[in-house]
Amino acid sequence: xxxxxxxxxxxxxxxxxxxxxxxxxxxxxxxxxxxxxxxxxxxxxxxxxxxxxxxxxxxxxxxxxxxxxxxxxxxxxxxxxxxxxxxxxxxxxxxxxxxxxxx
Amino acid sequence: xxxxxxxxxxxxxxxxxxxxxxxxxxxxxxxxxxxxxxxxxxxxxxxxxxxxxxxxxxxxxxxxxxxxxxxxxxxxxxxxxxxxxxxxxxxxxxxxxxxxxxxxxxxxxxxxxxxxxxxxxxxxxxxxxxxxxxxxxxxxxxxxxxxxxxxxxxxx
Numbered sequence: 001x002x003x004x005x006x007x008x009x010x011x012x013x014x015x016x017x018x019x020x021x022x023x024x025x026x027x028x029x030x031x032x033x034x035x036x037x038x039x040x041x042x043x044x045x046x047x048x049x050x051x052x053x054x055x056x057x058x059x060x061x062x063x064x065x066x067x068x069x070x071x072x073x074x075x076x077x078x079x080x081x082x083x084x085x086x087x088x089x090x091x092x093x094x095x096x097x098x099x100x101x102x103x
Numbered sequence: 104x105x106x107x108x109x110x111x112x113x114x115x116x117x118x119x120x121x122x123x124x125x126x127x128x129x130x131x132x133x134x135x136x137x138x139x140x141x142x143x144x145x146x147x148x149x150x151x152x153x154x155x156x157x158x159x160x161x162x163x164x165x166x167x168x169x170x171x172x173x174x175x176x177x178x179x180x181x182x183x184x185x186x187x188x189x190x191x192x193x194x195x196x197x198x199x200x201x202x203x204x205x206x207x208x209x210x211x212x213x214x215x216x217x218x219x220x221x222x223x224x225x226x227x228x229x230x231x232x233x234x235x236x237x238x239x240x241x242x243x244x245x246x247x248x249x250x251x252x253x254x255x256x257x258x259x
Contacts, residue, residue: 009106014114018121021256023182026125030181034124062178081256084118087111094108 002085007052009083012037016045020055020072021080028068046070054079118255122188126250129184135172136239140232142168147228188250196249200242204234 008017015035020026032042049055054076058069072080142165149161208231215223 004106009114014117015121018118019125021118022122022125022185022188024185025183027181030128034121034128077256084115084256087115090106090108090111091115094111096108096112 001082002089003079003082004086005079005083007048007054008079012041013045013049016042017049017054017072017076017080020070021077023071025058025069025071028070031070049076115255119251122255123251125182125184126188126247128182129180130243130247131176131239133240133243135176137236138172139169140235142172143235144225144228144232147225148222151222151224184250188253189246190249190253193246193249196245197242200238204231204238207231207234 008014012035016031019031019034028039028042031037031046032039035042037045046055046057050057053073055070055072058071060067060069146161146165149157149165152158152161208227211230212223212227215226220226
């Protein structure tokens with residue numbers, strides 16, 4: 001079901017959620033380096049999405065090193081899917097090429 | 104949802120690019136295949152030598168080497184690609200790759216042994232190792248294309 005999601009569509013969050021949508025989980029550093037963001041800027045975006053119920057932040061240890069990771073919740077995946085469908089509808093209505101959506 | 108169609112298309116392209124970024128960072132690196140292939144050959148040579156100290160040293164080197172390779176992979180893992188992107192087809196491809204190499208190794212090994220060729224296991228392991236070293240990266244390329252062809256959203 002298509003639903004344009006203003007929260008996801010903000011440029012930085014679009015990239016962030018797109019990364020997370022392709023993962024089961026992603027390390028904080030991976031997200032930070034991939035997006036070229038500062039720790040504080042990424043934390044702020046993650047918190048916004050977490051408060052919306054779109055993602056879950058986990059803290060664990062690898063050896064003695066703390067590791068923070070994030071993953072989309074089922075609600076986050078559903079919101080992303082709805083946003084993709086909404087974007088594809090907009091593109092299709094305009095007769096532009098749509099990113100392939102079939103395996 | 105009053106955004107221009109071109110902006111929607113750019114957003115979809117961004118999503119696809121970010122997926123590619125995740126997939127690329129999650130593929131098993133090429134050095135892994137060569138390292139494992141070399142370890143397998145060395146281990147087989149050691150076992151087939153029938154020299155006790157060489158068997159011991161080869162076994163230790165194999166176990167430690169394999170552990171080091173796996174630990175290196177795990178320690179550098181910073182993202183886990185979504186399992187649904189790989190899907191049943193991807194899993195079957197991986198199992199098929201492993202199955203073909205195993206079948207080649209076993210068939211060739213038994214055939215060489217039956218023909219009384221010296222060092223049959225080592226000789227049989229050579230094409231298997233070559234298959235891993237050269238086939239592994241190709242397997243990764245195939246899986247990459249498969250994962251990027253999946254729909255942007257949903258589990259289809």
